[in-house]
Amino acid sequence: MDKAEELKWLEEEMRADSNLPLSEANLVFGEGNPDTSVLFIGEAPGYHEDQQGRPFVGQAGKLLDKLIASVGWKREDVYITNIVKRRPPNNRDPFPEEIAAYAPYLKRQINIIDPKVIATLGRFSMNYFLPEAKISKDRGKAFILKDKIIFPLYHPAAALRSTSVSNELATDFAKIPIVVRDYKKITSSAKKEIGGQNPQKEEESEQTILLN
Ligand code: URA
Numbered sequence: 001m002d003k004a005e006e007l008k009w010l011e012e013e014m015r016a017d018s019n020l021p022l023s024e025a026n027l028v029f030g031e032g033n034p035d036t037s038v039l040f041i042g043e044a045p046g047y048h049e050d051q052q053g054r055p056f057v058g059q060a061g062k063l064l065d066k067l068i069a070s071v072g073w074k075r076e077d078v079y080i081t082n083i084v085k086r087r088p089p090n091n092r093d094p095f096p097e098e099i100a101a102y103a104p105y106l107k108r109q110i111n112i113i114d115p116k117v118i119a120t121l122g123r124f125s126m127n128y129f130l131p132e133a134k135i136s137k138d139r140g141k142a143f144i145l146k147d148k149i150i151f152p153l154y155h156p157a158a159a160l161r162s163t164s165v166s167n168e169l170a171t172d173f174a175k176i177p178i179v180v181r182d183y184k185k186i187t188s189s190a191k192k193e194i195g196g197q198n199p200q201k202e203e204e205s206e207q208t209i210l211l212n
Helices: 005-017 047-052 059-070 096-113 122-129 156-161 163-173 176-181 185-196
Strands: 038-042 079-082 117-121 144-145 148-155 208-210
Touching: 038 096, 038 122, 038 163, 038 208, 059 156, 059 163, 079 096, 079 185, 096 122, 117 176, 122 163, 144 185, 148 163, 148 176, 148 185, 156 163
Parallel strands: 038 079, 038 117, 117 148
Antiparallel strands: 144 148, 144 208
């Protein structure tokens, strides 16, 4: 079975899972190239995403499309999803138990796609992987988690509300192709450092690499 088929099965399994919360909303599983090096993960679908069953298709999505184009890629080149896959009522923040309920499916989705870089959009997605991270301090930094690089970004919706956030998001976004290109260098230099100090900690450690 190829990755696209595996994802289709996973989507159908989610659709049939009556234990998942927010069941009155439509499932927005995610879309894109399953062979991508970069997986973008947002928070939860909004109104337009719920209506269309596709992630990031409203105003924030239009900005995301522009940012993807700004680094020379197309939306179809990458994969886009959310930590919570149904819209919370009135776009409220997702509850911790909703994030936890969707987490096993998100994990399997990530395992199938197996990207090098996970670019998180907003603090909920960032804190899913990096519970201690603070978005204003840690955005645009590469964190190594097992064999993946977690790269926190501001949420595009926040960039629509603030010019300074918008500029910072554009600056951080421009680094993504460099993080992908240097994936091996970044992850192997981190391993060396961690292994040198305390080899048994390698698996559980998370490490930050600052990019210029
Ligand atoms: N905001 C998100 O976090 N995800 C979407 O899919 C749309 C808006």
